[in-house]
Amino acid sequence: MEKLIDERKISIIFKAFCDENRIQILKQLITGEKCACVLLDNLHISQPTLSHHMKILCDSGIVIMRKEQKWAHYSISQEGVAYAINYLQSLTPINISKEDKPCCNK
Amino acid sequence: MEKLIDERKISIIFKAFCDENRIQILKQLITGEKCACVLLDNLHISQPTLSHHMKILCDSGIVIMRKEQKWAHYSISQEGVAYAINYLQSLTPINISKEDKPCCNK
DNA sequence: ATTTTATATTGAAAAATTTCAATATTTAAA
DNA sequence: TTTAAATATTGAAATTTTTCAATATAAAAT
Numbered sequence: 102m103e104k105l106i107d108e109r110k111i112s113i114i115f116k117a118f119c120d121e122n123r124i125q126i127l128k129q130l131i132t133g134e135k136c137a138c139v140l141l142d143n144l145h146i147s148q149p150t151l152s153h154h155m156k157i158l159c160d161s162g163i164v165i166m167r168k169e170q171k172w173a174h175y176s177i178s179q180e181g182v183a184y185a186i187n188y189l190q191s192l193t194p195i196n197i198s199k200e201d202k203p204c205c206n207k
Numbered sequence: 208m209e210k211l212i213d214e215r216k217i218s219i220i221f222k223a224f225c226d227e228n229r230i231q232i233l234k235q236l237i238t239g240e241k242c243a244c245v246l247l248d249n250l251h252i253s254q255p256t257l258s259h260h261m262k263i264l265c266d267s268g269i270v271i272m273r274k275e276q277k278w279a280h281y282s283i284s285q286e287g288v289a290y291a292i293n294y295l296q297s298l299t300p301i302n303i304s305k306e307d308k309p310c311c312n313k
Numbered sequence: 314a315t316t317t318t319a320t321a322t323t324g325a326a327a328a329a330t331t332t333c334a335a336t337a338t339t340t341a342a343a
Numbered sequence: 344t345t346t347a348a349a350t351a352t353t354g355a356a357a358t359t360t361t362t363c364a365a366t367a368t369a370a371a372a373t
Contacts, residue, residue, distance in 0.1 A: 108230040115224035118294075120361080124214040127298060137320065147363050152321055154361090163298075171319045171370050177298050186295045188224075192233060192269075192288050226331080243350065253333050258351055260331090277340050277349045 114185055117161035122146055123154050127177065130164065134176040220291055223267035228252055229260050233283065236270065240282040 117123060122144060129135055129143060141151050155175060158164035162181035167174040223229060228250060235241055235249060247257050261281060264270035268287035273280040 108227040108234075111230045112225050112227050115221050116360095118221035119218050119225045121214040121218050122361090124217045128214075131298060138318090146361095148320070149322080149364080150362055156321090157360095168320095173320060179299065182295055182298050186292055189288055189292045189295065192237060192283050193285065228331090244348090252331095254350070255334080255352080256332055262351090263330095274350095279350060 111188060114161045114163065114181070114188070117158050117163040120154065120157075122150075123158060126151075126154060126158065126175075127163070130175060130177045134167070134174050136172045136174050138172075140175065217294060220267045220269065220287070220294070223264050223269040226260070226263075228256075229264060232257075232260060232264065232281075233269070236281060236283045240273070240280050242278045242280050244278075246281065 117127070125144060126140055129140055137148075137151060137155065140155075141148060144151065146154075155164070155166070155173070158175070159166055162184065163178060164175050164181070165178045167176070223233070231250060232246055235246055243254075243257060243261065246261075247254060250257065252260075261270070261272070261279070264281070265272055268290065269284055270281050270287070271284045273282070
């Protein structure tokens with residue numbers, strides 16, 4: 102059970118999902134592992150730009166890379182996604198009755 | 208059941224989680240609805256900056272605002288969080304046997 | 314050995330985001 | 344009806360992110 106969730110770490114994880122091209126990339130990975138050249142074929146970005154996005158996705162822990170000879174194979178990390186889901190689930194607010202709610206320092 | 212998930216929409220939702228101050232804000236909201244002045248007391252940002260972050264959080268659908276006289280009360284939207292969780296759950300890749308996996312356009 | 318292929322890195326420009334001071338707006342208090 | 348309090352908006356600076364051309368690296372093919 103993760104106890105100390107730090108803001109920096111969470112923000113790095115979720116950077117995976119806040120760019121449209123990265124969402125497109127993740128969409129492609131839903132059907133399974135893909136190598137960079139295949140991902141690139143289905144996007145309108147340059148090869149260095151793809152490389153940059155894959156780095157952000159890997160840094161977030163949402164994607165993992167498997168290097169095989171010349172090729173970089175990318176896939177979705179179930180552990181990474183599970184961690185992100187776990188954080189979102191922690192956002193379920195503890196129900197506080199509306200009467201108890203304190204207001205504005207007073 | 209959401210069918211057409213568009214990349215722009217998803218990226219706007221997850222922008223909520225990719226800034227450290229916004230994570231701090233969400234952390235405060237876990238214990239229930241808070242008004243802007245209380246949130247501000249616990250952050251090291253100016254009032255206009257908080258206002259800016261609250262707009263991003265509301266635009267994402269993760270936070271909802273309730274205006275009561277002078278005060279803006281913010282809380283976590285369970286529907287918003289549920290939608291985000293639902294997207295993350297859709298990232299579970301369909302298992303494809305490693306033998307079947309096609310590689311690099313060839 | 315040289316060339317080709319797949320990917321990464323560097324450096325710089327463009328675009329987007331974050332931030333705050335100043336100011337506006339709206340409501341409550343005096 | 345002035346004044347104060349809570350929040351929003353505007354405009355500009357600082358920072359970060361996105362992007363691509365050029366180049367580097369590393370492995371495969373010739």
